[in-house]
Amino acid sequence: MAKAIxxxxxxxxxxxxLLAAGLCRIFKQDGYRVAPFKSQNMALNSFITRxxxxxxxxxxxxxxxxxxxxxxxxxxxxxxxxxxxGSQVIVNGEVLSTMSAxxxxxxxxxxxxxxxxxxxxxxxxxxxxxxxxxxSPAEINLKNDDIVNMGMAKMAKAPVLLVGDIDRGGVFAQLxxxxxxxxxxxxxxxxxxxxxxxxxxxxxxxxxIEMLENICDRPVVGVAPYMDIDVEDEDSLSERMxxxxxxxxxxxxxxxxxxxxxxxxxxxxxxxxxxxVRYVSRAxxxxxxxxxxxxxxxxxxxxxxxxxxSGVEASVLKAHAAGCPVFGICGGxxxxxxxLDDPNCVEEGGSMRGMGLLPMRTVFTExxxxxxxxxxxxxxxxxxxxxxxVDFTGYEIHMGQSxxxxxxxxxxxxxxxxxAQSEIKTEGAMGENVYGSxxxxxxxxxxxxxxxxxxxxxxxxxxxxxxxxxxxxxYKETQYDKMADILRQHLDMDAIYRILENGLQ
Numbered sequence: 001m002a003k004a005i006x007x008x009x010x011x012x013x014x015x016x017x018l019l020a021a022g023l024c025r026i027f028k029q030d031g032y033r034v035a036p037f038k039s040q041n042m043a044l045n046s047f048i049t050r051x052x053x054x055x056x057x058x059x060x061x062x063x064x065x066x067x068x069x070x071x072x073x074x075x076x077x078x079x080x081x082x083x084x085x086g087s088q089v090i091v092n093g094e095v096l097s098t099m100s101a102x103x104x105x106x107x108x109x110x111x112x113x114x115x116x117x118x119x120x121x122x123x124x125x126x127x128x129x130x131x132x133x134x135x136s137p138a139e140i141n142l143k144n145d146d147i148v149n150m151g152m153a154k155m156a157k158a159p160v161l162l163v164g165d166i167d168r169g170g171v172f173a174q175l176x177x178x179x180x181x182x183x184x185x186x187x188x189x190x191x192x193x194x195x196x197x198x199x200x201x202x203x204x205x206x207x208x209i210e211m212l213e214n215i216c217d218r219p220v221v222g223v224a225p226y227m228d229i230d231v232e233d234e235d236s237l238s239e240r241m242x243x244x245x246x247x248x249x250x251x252x253x254x255x256x257x258x259x260x261x262x263x264x265x266x267x268x269x270x271x272x273x274x275x276x277v278r279y280v281s282r283a284x285x286x287x288x289x290x291x292x293x294x295x296x297x298x299x300x301x302x303x304x305x306x307x308x309x310s311g312v313e314a315s316v317l318k319a320h321a322a323g324c325p326v327f328g329i330c331g332g333x334x335x336x337x338x339x340l341d342d343p344n345c346v347e348e349g350g351s352m353r354g355m356g357l358l359p360m361r362t363v364f365t366e367x368x369x370x371x372x373x374x375x376x377x378x379x380x381x382x383x384x385x386x387x388x389x390v391d392f393t394g395y396e397i398h399m400g401q402s403x404x405x406x407x408x409x410x411x412x413x414x415x416x417x418x419x420a421q422s423e424i425k426t427e428g429a430m431g432e433n434v435y436g437s438x439x440x441x442x443x444x445x446x447x448x449x450x451x452x453x454x455x456x457x458x459x460x461x462x463x464x465x466x467x468x469x470x471x472x473x474x475y476k477e478t479q480y481d482k483m484a485d486i487l488r489q490h491l492d493m494d495a496i497y498r499i500l501e502n503g504l505q
Contacts, residue, residue: 002035003127003129003500003503004503005128005129005496006130006133006158006160007019007023007131007132007133007163008133008137008153008190009133009163009164010178011165011168012134014163014165014196015165015197017058017061017132018227018229018231019163020131021483022486023130023496024065025065025066025481025483025484026484026493027128027130029484032127032128033068033126034126035063035071035130036062036063036065036066036129036130037074037075037118037129037130037132037156038132038148039076039131039152040076040108041055041075041077041078041079041134042079043056043058043078044080044262045262046080046262048371048440049071049372050069051072052093052370052371053370054072054093054094054095054370054397055078058232059132061231062130062132072118073118073119076091076092076114076117076118077089077091077114077115080261080298082298083299083302085100086098086101087101091114092118093370109145112147115147115152119156129158131158133148133153133160135149136149137149137160138177138181140181143183150186154189158189159502160190161192161221161496162178162192163194163195163196164195165197166196166198167196168197172212176215179215189504191218192218192221192495192496193212193219193221194222194223194224194491195220196224198225209223221499222490224486224490224491227486229479229482229486230267230479231480231483232264232267247278249274249275249462250274250290250462251278251288252269252289252291252292253280253286253292254278254279254280254295255281255292255294255295257294257295257306258297260295260303261297261298262295262296263279263296265329265440265441266295266443268444268446272449272470274462274467275467280312282310282311283310283311283314288319288322289319290459290460291324291325291327292324292325292327294316294327294331295332296329296330297331297332298331299331300331300334300364300400301340301348301352302347302348304352304354305348317355325435326433327384327435328436329436330396330437333428334354334398334400335354336354336358336436337354337357337358337436338353338354339352339361340361341361341363341364343363343364346366346400357434358408358429358430358434359405359431360403362401362403363400364399365399365401366399368397368399369396369398369399369438370397371395372395373393373396373439374392375394375412375413375427375439376391376412376413377390377392377411377412378412378413380411382430382435383456384435384451384452384455387451387455390451393441394441396439402436402438410428410429411427411428412426412427413425414426444472446472449472454467
């Protein structure tokens with residue numbers, strides 16, 4: 001039986017995902033087989049496994065930190081919000097249905113067998129399982145049917161480390177208040193407290209820590225600093241999307257759609273010296289970028305309507321007319337076409353005009369495409385011609401199919417073992433400095449990103465040699481190691497190992 005330890009937070013975005021990833025890395029470095037687990041994840045950033053199953057990217061990041069292949073066992077339930085009151089419910093990597101929040105809360109207890117089947121399967125593969133909670137365990141209106149915080153801790157018999165975010169203020173009230181709202185049985189499960197995202201002189205904090213330990217009758221097992229590391233974020237609360245960055249030599253603008261998904265597609269550009277990635281949510285913010293990226297979205301029609309009403313679409317079209325290339329991924333690719341049709345009300349229903357930058361029509365269907373792909377760019381024209389014949393890997397997750405007009409040049413060729421060798425499966429489309437593809441992760445290859453950055457640099461008369469020299473896979477490994485080093489310095493790992501060993505004793 002694997003040992004388990006669980007990270008719960010006083011609120012969303014308290015840093016649970018990164019702390020769980022950091023512990024995964026530390027345990028791996030210490031010679032243990034370790035796996036992450038989150039019974040229920042609500043996020044629009046998702047990933048397709050080798051088996052074609054869908055899971056949250058936070059657990060993919062944690063699996064990378066643990067040095068293992070991502071598996072849907074690590075995230076048996078994924079909720080992808082479709083609007084403010086409903087979500088697509090994905091169980092064991094496949095779509096179950098779309099439910100309102102009220103209907104899902106009534107139903108979710110029926111998913112406990114799926115959760116525990118996945119958890120027990122992981123137990124056979126790991127020495128240690130690092131479980132991540134969601135939101136706060138003190139949501140007293142939801143506790144009776146909890147399957148992701150204290151409910152999960154009880155099912156897994158996992159001791160809990162409770163994390164508070166000092167960066168947003170009130171960390172002592174967060175931790176003490178959360179403990180106060182827990183039932184006596186739940187309080188016993190909490191074995192330690194962590195203060196996260198601290199900046200400054202810890203000695204100033206020490207008197208408060210002593211009082212907190214007395215109030216909660218629990219040890220503070222660490223004060224983790226605000227970590228300047230570059231790993232994938234949990235969801236759109238990500239600070240990378242709201243931070244105001246200086247424009248670098250190469251300026252890439254990502255349109256921050258209201259229901260943006262898989263913005264991790266663009267993280268690789270941020271690792272390159274001399275390249276800046278800005279997330280733009282207002283027309284006035286767009287400026288004069290060297291490349292505009294339209295990301296994926298859980299609701300293409302809704303977000304295109306937002307672009308139209310906010311003036312962002314007009315700004316993108318104006319920038320393109322002035323010579324700026326535009327690249328759309330998944331939902332962003334669908335927007336680039338001439339028409340969007342939704343006869344089955346998969347999204348908004350009805351039809352609407354697209355941006356008109358590619359001669360194609362998208363029809364939304366109820367069947368979801370989920371597949372890993374290997375491909376090669378075709379003969380690419382325009383500013384990004386350097387992508388021609390470059391290989392890539394990635395995955396598709398989308399509802400709907402896009403049909404290009406006769407004569408439209410496809411962007412890629414997909415190498416699919418299910419297609420006869422005599423056939424060529426093409427994907428995506430391109431026009432006059434407009435490029436679109438359904439493939440998430442298409443930029444994760446350094447050959448691809450090097451070709452893009454080189455083309456943008458040469459267009460500006462910049463020497464590209466110093467811009468794209470990062471091995472992204474190796475870069476991510478250094479970030480995980482850096483995170484582990486920082487946490488070893490600031491967490492009492494001896495105490496955490498004792499908590500892990502003793503369990504709920």
